[in-house]
Amino acid sequence: MDLDAYVVAHSREWARLEELVNRRRRTGAESDELVDRYQQVATHLSLIRTSAPDAQVIAYLSSLLAKARISMLGARVLSWRAFVGFFTQQFPAALYRMRYWWLGSTAVNVLVIGVLMWWFLDHPQVEQTLISPKEIDSLVNHDFEDYYSSGPAQDFAGHVWINNAWVAAQCIALGITGVGVIYALYATILNLAVIGSIMMRHDRGDLFWGLILPHGLLELTAVFVAAGVGLRLFWSWIAPGDLGRGAALAHAGRTAITCALGLVAVLFVSGVIEGFVTPSPLPTWARIGIGVLAEIGFLAYVFIVGRHAAAAGHTGDINADLLEDRVATAG
Structure with missing residues (x-):
């Protein structure tokens, strides 16, 4: 030339x-x-x-x-086109392709919560090492219920949104270490099991589940999805498959960022429910029904929209034309 x-x-x-x-x-x-x-x-x-x-x-x-x-x-x-494409192609495709990771994460965490709650119910003396009788009395009689109306709905919704987004971000970021997911979820799982067992032991289980389920179904699903994504990131460098370890980790990392951004929107929805629906005067069945509908909507989004997006070739990674050009940089 x-x-x-x-x-x-x-x-x-x-x-x-x-x-x-x-x-x-x-x-x-x-x-x-x-x-x-x-x-x-x-x-x-x-x-x-x-x-x-x-x-x-x-x-x-x-x-x-x-x-x-x-x-x-x-x-x-x-661009609006990119915004729409993100929520109709990239994000749902990423969730669908990693469904076994986060479904497994959800199943394990729900099992752990159930076992811990049952164990605390069977060992009431453990409560005394975690919380004083006076604090238990306050929790059962008014603190747990008052928490959901402790401030203006919009402020409370914003607070829980930021807090849950932070927990989800930790699950993804620390997931690359494998054990980091346990650290990120420890407080959430323990608090849920301890408070649930205390409320049920004092015959306040109806109040507990009536306040937890409306927002908790979608909220905990999103957090457990983040845990599954974090574990997938960890596995990408343990077993990179046909890709090199660096390439596999890079792909999993970009896909994890896609999931993290999308989960912010999912947690926003759960935050709105927690701020406006959970403490509302609606009957318990109606509030729980809204939570169930939100959860069904999310699962339908993944397994209908996500399945079609994955079948069309979307992976959750960023578009190829935004990546480093591999032909041009392969000396």
Whole structure:
């Protein structure tokens, strides 16, 4: 290849890509052109690397492509099309493809909560090492119920949303260690088992379940999904399969970020239910019914929308044209 001639032949295309990258605002047509030019210049870089490697030209094109990737990512993230695509393709596909991980996580955690609750019921003396009789009396008679109306509904909903999102984020982030998921879920599981056993022992089980189930079904499902995603991240570097360990971990990490962002929306819904439905004067059956409908809606979203998205080839990873171009960077 005559590198000088090749540079002259394609310099206008490179300049056009640079012009599009440097624009603060682009029309829809210009955004589409940016993607096309990016792919075109990536091909040019690949040819130069394999046929006529020149450090200066390679450095220039690599830098230009890196800026273009960032620019495309910003445009995609801010577009309504990307927003809709995220919730109709990427997020549900990721949940569906990892369904066995989070369904297993849910089953194990529900079993652990049940066993702990039964054990605490069978060993009432353990309560005294965790909470004083005065605190038990307050909890049973008014504290547990008052908690859900302790502030304005919108403020309370926002508080629990942030708290649950933080727990879910810890499950995903610490999941790469394997045992980190246990640490992230420890307080949630223990508190639920202890408080549940105390309320039921004092014949307040109807109140406990009537206040927990409306929001707790969706909330705990989301947290257990996060735990499953975190464990999948851990397993990606233990057993990477056909991919290299680094590539498998990168793919699982990007998919985990997709799940983390999507679960923020799911936990927002559970937070709204906890803030406005759980403490409402609606009859218990109606409040629990709303929680059951929310849970059914989530499962239908995963197993109907997610199954179709996965069948269409979506994985939960970010779009291929936003990834590092593998052909162009494979020296």
